[in-house]
Amino acid sequence: MSVILDCKSLTKKFGSTTALSDLSLSLERGRIIGLLGPNGSGKTTLIKIINGLLVPNEGSITIAGMEPGVESKKIISFLPERTYLPEWMKISDAISFFKDFYEDFEEKRAYDMLHRLNLDPAKRLKTLSKGTKEKVQLILVMSRRADLYCLDEPIGGVDPAARDYILNTIITNYDENATVILSTHLIADIENVLDEVIFIKEGRLVLHAPVDEIREKEGKSIDSLFREVFKC
Amino acid sequence: MQWELNTDKPVYLQLVEQIQAEIISGNYKPGDKLPSVRDLATEATVNPNTMQRAMAELERDGLVYTNRTTGRFITSDEELIKQLKEKYITTIIQEFLDRMMQLGLELNEIIAYVNKVSENNIK
Secondary structure, three states, rough: OEEEEEEEEEEEEEEEEEEEEEEEEEEOOOOHHHHHHHHOOOOOHHHHOOOOOOOOOEEEEEEEOOOOOOHOOOOOEEOOOOOOOOOOOEEEHHHHHHHHHHOOOOOOHHHHHHHHOOOOOEEEEEHHHHHHHHHHHHHHHEOOOOEEEEEEEEOOOOOOOHHHHHHHHHHHHHHOOEEEEOOOOOHHHHHHOOEEEEEEOEOOOOOOOOHHHHEEEEEEEEHHHHHHHHHO | OOOOOOOOOOOOHHHHHHHHHHHOOOOOOOOOOOOOOOHHHHHHHHHHHHHHHHHHHHOOOOOOOEOOEEEEEEOOOOOHHHHHHHHHHHHHHHHHHEEEHHHHOOOHHHHHHHHHHHHHHHH
16 A cells, blocks of 8 residues: 655644644555544644645655645645635636646536535525535535545534535545545544544644554444543 | 444444345345445445445355456355354344343243233234
8 A cells, every 4th residue: 555645753833832743644545534633732733734834843744755845735635624715706616716726626526516415506605604615615625636635624514414415425536546634523423434543632643543443442432532532 | 225333343343244134134135236335335424445344354254245347246145144144143142141131030931021022012
């Protein structure tokens, strides 16, 4: 199996705060991986470093052998925590926008998914609810044929029924060469779709293991293990 | 098919057990073609790799087999399915007996209760 993401001793500081501390991690292709940790544990910092939005103070990171940059961004599809599309756009405008930006964007997939969720492409983004906007963003991101998908809190704002649809969207849209990293607090909802989990705490890697191995060894769900490890 | 997954057991094992149950109950018949791994994974909302692992497990036990060009099928070996069914029944009854004995019942009392309850069911 080839490695899609390789981090070596990543450290990131913001002033006197250490967001990531000596974090080393290697992820293979073809996996769905949960990036789990309590608030402020460094999940988003890590995702931003992977996407070249932050530069680490120490350590190195490569995506499919490349340092973060223009070339790596071509193969990473990133769903940030917050929406960044201008409110005046129609859904169809956002689709054209993505098509211009990314060579690997497949317009037809985007329209198919919109159709299945009964979303009208002629609607303006500002008329959509928070949850619907999140769905549109996820559709855009998952319509790329990327090698690495980084989804920061993709299911936070949507109802449980749409959650299942979103998880299915993720399952059906990634292919065996691609890896999906998804960060969330809603572990119970997603743990059945994960291959592996990464626990981080105060910027350090606590655990990186296959989900079924954890269940076999610990005899408990990832959700319960999380509650134990991060007990307040 | 309806998938019910709980959280404290490995997912692939639960998938294996549920497909076994479908085979035993005859919902999947000997020689039936199975949907693709991806379709099954979507239906159960699990990771395709996990479904793949469940299939590999079932294949190892000979309950399903892959034909390279046409897909994956339930075994036609009815003897094997019969054995699986017997194993399954034994396990469930054993669990039931263990629980009843924990309540302090003797075997003949348990059987009497079983008869009584099943007569009521028939009525």
